[in-house]
Amino acid sequence: MFSAADAEEGRDQTADDLMPRTPGVVVRASDITWRGASNPPGVGMLGSMHLPEPRGPLSAALFSDLVGRPTLSSTTTATAEQVAAQVAGAMTDDDLQISLAVCYELHYRGFDDVPDHWEWEPALLGLRGVLERRHLAALRELVGPLPVTDEPIDRQLAALIAADDGPSLSAYMAKQGTLEQWREYLTVRSVYHLKEGDPHTFAVPRLSGRAKAAMVEIQADEYGGGTPERMHSELFAGLMRDLDLDAGYGALWDDAPAAAFASVNTMSLFALHRRWRGAAVGHLTAVEMTSSEPSRRYSAGLRRLGFDERTTVFYDEHVEADAVHEQIAAVDMCGSLVAEQPELAADVLFGAAAALAMDGVTAHHLLGAWEAGRSGLRGERPLAA
Structure with a gap:
């Protein structure tokens, strides 16, 4: 996901302006899309997924229950209520966000050390609801009021994105990002991109008709059109390995800050609740409408550091795919949904605004840390010169 500031800045620049060229070498889109990730592992290998390190009293109590008890202790439930009541900056609170992320992860791949029955454990769902309400309240505060007009929903979405003034991470990474900053950025984004389309895919059964078909069309590309090596999560994993990062699913969770989980938790909240199907759409x-031009810049930033199309394929793929997906998403998916259920227009706009706002949280976190000369990851390790 890329901010509207990323997309807006890209309108004044072409790919030729941004991408250094190697004399005598012509890279065609058709050369890029079929190759898959460089440095590939065994595609489809599930690997291990263990509970992350606790980040406070709530996650410590919760994780202890998940591995050692058949249900939640009263202490854990009380702690969740205390954390939800007291946290002011919910989007950047490590304890709250990692706890919510672990609750949601039980609906994805789960954890090797947590029994499967926990996915639908009533007490855990109750605790998750407490955290969701705090997260949602913080998200509403972050987004602010969103007036709904009589304009077609695709135009309202375009206006919302155009009005976003969040910082542009892609512009920074294209022109200034160091190799170490790239590793930090990819660590943060890995929390989402190694899942790729999964959070949004949960919303497919909640739709019908043209809106459902449009979402499936978009998601099919996310999953490589049936080719495992071309799944976007696999392309991102290859990018990580090329930059000497552990690309195992969940392997870098302990390094990622709260903002990384808050972003994915927002997607999971929307897609796992039928009530929020409009927001999920x-x-x-917003993801599809704001990613094409920033992807050019991210690719350019990697090329500036000496990487070639074998590494940049993840971003190169999004330059083409999301330019097509933009109209499918805004007109076919959102337009059809709102035409059938006009009462969901406000939720559609809320979901789009939430995506932009969460990108802003991540950008402010990373750019603020780098400007201060420190790491944007947990532990505040100093950056390499």
């Missing part, structure tokens, strides 16, 4: 649409 709006969120996905």
Whole structure:
């Protein structure tokens, strides 16, 4: 996901302006899309997924229950209520966000050390609800009021994105990002991109008709059109390995800050609740409408550091795919949904605004840390010169 500031800045620049060229070498889109990730592992290998390190009293109590008890202790439930009541900056609170992320992860791949029955454990769902309400309240505060007009929903979405003034991470990474900053950025984004389309895909059964078909069309590309090596999560994993990062699913969770989990938790909240199906659709649409031009810049930033199309394929793929997906998402998916259920227009806009706002949280976190000369990851390790 890329911010509207990323997309807006890209309108004044072409790929030729941004991408250094190697004399005598012509890279065609058709050369890029079929190759898959460089340095590939065994595609489809599930690997291990263990509980992350606790980040406070709530996650410590919760994780202890998940591995050692059949249900939640009263202490854990009380701690969740205390954390939800007291946290002011919910989006950047490590204890709250990692706890919510672990609750959601039970609906994805789960954890090797947590029994499967926990996925639908009533007490855990109750605790998750407490955290969700705090997260949602913080998200509403972050987004602010969103007036709904009589304009077609695709135009309202375009206006919302155009009005976003969040910082542009892609512009920074294209022109200034160091190799170490790239590793930090990829660590943060790995929390989402190694899942790729999964959070949004949960919303497919909640839709019908043209809106459902449009979402499936978009998601099919996310999953490589049936080719495992071309799944976007696999392309991102190859990018990580090329930059000497552990690309195992969940392997870098302990390094990622709260903002990384808050972003994915927002997607999971929308897609796992039928009540928020409109927001899930709006969120996905904002992703598709704001990623093509920033992807050019991210690719350019990697090329500036000496990487070639074998490494940049993840971003190169999004330059083409999301330019097509933009209209499918805004007109076919959102337009059809709102035409059938006009009462969901406000939720569609809320989901899109939430996507932009969460990108802003991540950008402020990373750019603020780098400007201060420190790491944007947990532990505040100093950056390499």
